[in-house]
Amino acid sequence: MKTSTETAGLQRYSLNGPTMGSRYTALFYAAPGFATRDIADRLAQAVERVEQQMSSWNPTSDLNRLNSAPRHHWVSVPRELMNVITTALQVSEQSAGAFEIAVGELVQGWGFGPTARTLDQPALAELGRQRLAPASYALELEPRRHRLRKRAKLRLDLNGIAKGFGVDELARALEASGIRDYLVGIDGEMRARGSKPAGQPWTVALEKPLRGVRQVMGVMELGNAAIATSGDYRRWVEIAGQSYAHTLDPATGAPLDNRLASVSVVAANCMLADAWATALLVLGEVEGPRLAQERGMDALFVIRDGAQLREVSIVGGQLQAQIETR
DSSP: OEEEEHHHHHHHHEEEEEEETTTEEEEEEEEETTTOOOHHHHHHHHHHHHHHHOOOOOOOOHHHHHHSSTTOOOOOOOOOHHHHHHHHHHHHHTTTTSSSOHHHHHHHHHHHHHTTTBOOOHHHHHHHHTTOOHHHHHHEEGGGGGGEEEEOOOOOTTTTHHHEEEEEHHHHHHHHTOOOOOEEEEEEEEEESSOGGGGOOOEEEEOOOOOOOOEEEEEEEEEEEEEEEEESSSOOOEETTEESSSSTTTTTTOOOOEEEEEEEEESHHHHHHHHHHHHHHHHHHHHHHHHHHEEEOEEEEEEETTTTEEEEEEEEEEEEOOEEOO
């Protein structure tokens, strides 16, 4: 879909389409009558390529081909998928395992996967006790040859990083078309470059972490950077009358149980922002800000106290936002 408006002699173009169970958007300014057909095709192809490689929901994806492969069997994968897996392992190491992609069995068991079928509580407890091997141990990589193999039972899930990578691919598609100033996003994961006409900054809204409704918590400027948010409010399941958020704690094999409602991270690219938002959410309200500060990251932590959003912690000097949590 394309929409446009005129500003200072330039026309604002908005292209969007479906992807990853949501929609992507691309905003940029160009001369009136600018041909967008080729750009629209490039954007669609970019996100389709990410889904074909990294989707847990597509039975023919490269990710599921890897998941289905027997142990000790080398599997060739596309360069982009190898890049995402390599980055995921790096973030896992740097976060002491808080970010983990070897959680596919847990995601399925808790009802967050393609089958949407939740195991009964005894089966969930047993699954958690198994302490599945982390990807850093269970995978052997040969990045230069774009291949890898499993050394142990393993099912990967890239939902904590693939969407951010998809945003980066949208940015690359625009730049390949000669667009240098833009704002792209997929369901709240955003990346910006340059500015609007006359040097006006791109602005993005930060969502208040409330279930079932969408309200703006604050607005921030974003330039030559990306932002991603992970929280407990978008996807959840109910088991025996209790709700569980979709982010899983690799240490327990169960959904998170801490006071963090959401974490937003600003980084150079959206793949890193996406992965680190998940990692800091898993680490919790004490260790998350500590690690973010230690690594010099820009991160926003919103803490839930019952039904109220009581505290906001901003780490880093570049993340400037006007926040209202009441």
